Amino acid sequence: MxxxxxxxxxxxxxxxxxxxxxxxxxxxxxxxxxxxxxxxxxxxxxxxxxxxxxxxxxxxxxxxxxxxxxxxxxxxxxxxxxxxxxxxxxxxxxxxxxxxxxxxxxxxxxxxxxxxxxxxxxxxxxxxxxxxxxxxxxxxxxxxxxxxxxxxxxxxxxxxxxxxxxxxxxxxxxxxxxxxxxxxxxxxxxxxxxxxxxxxxxxxxxxxxxxxxxxxxxxxxxxxxxxxxxxxxxxxKISDIMKILTIVSFITFPLSVIAGLFGMNVYDAVGFTKNPNTWWIILTIMGSATVLMVVYFKKRKWF
Known part of the structure; x- marks a missing residue:
């Protein structure tokens, strides 16, 4: 005090x-x-x-x-x-x-x-x-x-x-x-x-x-x-990240489907897998699909 x-x-x-x-x-x-x-x-x-x-x-x-x-x-x-x-x-x-x-x-x-x-x-x-x-x-x-x-x-x-x-x-x-x-x-x-x-x-x-x-x-x-x-x-920023993840998912999903299709045993019966150019054919198909999807997303202005 x-x-x-x-x-x-x-x-x-x-x-x-x-x-x-x-x-x-x-x-x-x-x-x-x-x-x-x-x-x-x-x-x-x-x-x-x-x-x-x-x-x-x-x-x-x-x-x-x-x-x-x-x-x-x-x-x-x-x-x-x-x-x-x-x-x-x-x-x-x-x-x-x-x-x-x-x-x-x-x-x-x-x-x-x-x-x-x-x-x-x-x-x-x-x-x-x-x-x-x-x-x-x-x-x-x-x-x-x-x-x-x-x-x-x-x-x-x-x-x-x-x-x-x-x-x-x-x-x-x-x-x-x-x-x-x-x-x-x-x-x-x-x-x-x-x-x-x-x-x-x-x-x-x-x-x-x-x-x-x-x-x-x-x-x-x-x-x-x-x-x-x-x-x-x-x-x-979160929306942009989700957009990128969505684009990656769209691109990888068709590639997975293509890889899965060519991995099926049915192609062995027709001798497709024995063709020495099979690897390049599959790679070309997958690359073309990727390019088409990128062009599509670009036109839609997703990125």
């Missing part, structure tokens, strides 16, 4: 809160049992609830793990009063950590952000949401790489790359989309808890959320278009 106190405003940050700390918060703020029960276990739903003396808010923010090549949403809980903000999270959120440490180490940042609870909260949310944009750069890079490789005959390899990008986009959307409804509710409740001047700040945060969402929408449309193109190319 870390705490910053400045200008009669307190910001307390809990990392992996335990039952004892949760009990202390329950006693300090008079938390209802329903809120207390949600502090320690992870919640999957973003929400905001208003109580007599505080707001309880749950939001999720995307955190990218480059080693695992995945983006996962991390929960961040808020308890908000007029003179105190409590943040609770079970994993490291880089943007939150950077903002907290910056305020803790630099008086100018404390003076800038610790004007009141509303200004601190909304500045924090704005930075958390804006931090998603740099994390989207790695997705954009992957999309550009896929665009460059799509006509190089690597359709099978690109299937996995496209799946990874789509998974990242889905995880981002899972974090970003629910934020909007929470922020819209916060805009209505902010004047009471955060002061009338917080209204324009809430709108800025909503604008940041919309910017991130629009980028995600563009990426979603792009990767879906690339997936469709890649699937079409892969289908064409």
């Amino acid at each position: 870390k705490k910053i106190i400045h200008n009669n405003l307190i910001w307390t940050d809990y990392f992996k809160i335990d039952q004892q700390q949760a009990s202390e918060l329950k006693e300090q703020f008079g938390l209802p049992q329903a809120v207390f029960d949600e502090l320690v276990p992870r919640q999957t739903r973003a929400k905001i609830e208003e109580y007599n003396n505080f707001l309880y808010m749950v939001m999720h923010f995307p955190v990218h793990n480059e080693q695992k090549r995945e983006t996962r949403p991390l929960e961040l809980d808020f308890i908000i009063t007029r003179d105190e903000i409590v943040t609770i999270h079970g994993g490291t959120i880089p943007a939150l950590k950077e903002f907290f440490e910056g305020c803790a180490d630099h008086d100018d940042l404390k003076n800038q952000y610790f004007k009141n609870a509303g200004y601190l909260l909304l500045s924090m949310l704005d930075k958390l949401i804006d931090s998603s944009l740099p994390m989207l750069d790695h997705i954009q890079e992957k999309i550009e790489q896929i665009e460059e490789r799509r006509f190089r005959g690597e359709e099978r390899e690109l299937l996995m790359e496209i799946a990874v990008v789509k998974h990242d986009i889905i995880d981002f959307r899972r974090s970003i989309k629910p934020q909007r409804s929470v922020l819209n509710i916060l805009a209505k409740k902010a004047p009471r808890f955060l002061g009338a001047e917080s209204d324009y700040l809430v709108q800025e945060v909503i604008g940041s959320n919309l910017r991130v969402w629009n980028v995600l929408e563009n990426m979603k449309e792009t990767i879906e278009s690339l997936e469709e193109t890649n699937n079409s190319l892969l289908s064409y």
Whole structure:
């Protein structure tokens, strides 16, 4: 647990809160049992609830793990009063950590952000949401790489790359989309808890959320278009392979029939197999059949 106190405003940050700390918060703020029960276990739903003396808010923010090549949403809980903000999270959120440490180490940042609870909260949310944009750069890079490789005959390899990008986009959307409804509710409740001047700040945060969402929408449309193109190319390649196999089957089947016919004992009775030119006759027949079929397939533009 870390705490910053400045200008009669307190910001307390809990990392992996335990039952004892949760009990202390329950006693300090008079938390209802329903809120207390949600502090320690992870919640999957973003929400905001208003109580007599505080707001309880749950939001999720995307955190990218480059080693695992995945983006996962991390929960961040808020308890908000007029003179105190409590943040609770079970994993490291880089943007939150950077903002907290910056305020803790630099008086100018404390003076800038610790004007009141509303200004601190909304500045924090704005930075958390804006931090998603740099994390989207790695997705954009992957999309550009896929665009460059799509006509190089690597359709099978690109299937996995496209799946990874789509998974990242889905995880981002899972974090970003629910934020909007929470922020819209916060805009209505902010004047009471955060002061009338917080209204324009809430709108800025909503604008940041919309910017991130629009980028995600563009990426979603792009990767879906690339997936469709890649699937079409892969289908064409498979169709081409099947066409070649079909042509080979058409050519080899008559040759097998001809070879089988001349292998029958009935030709021994008429002395055909004893003719020294029999081999060349059979070879000529088979070659002629092959040439005729190739010419036929060529005219039909099978290859």
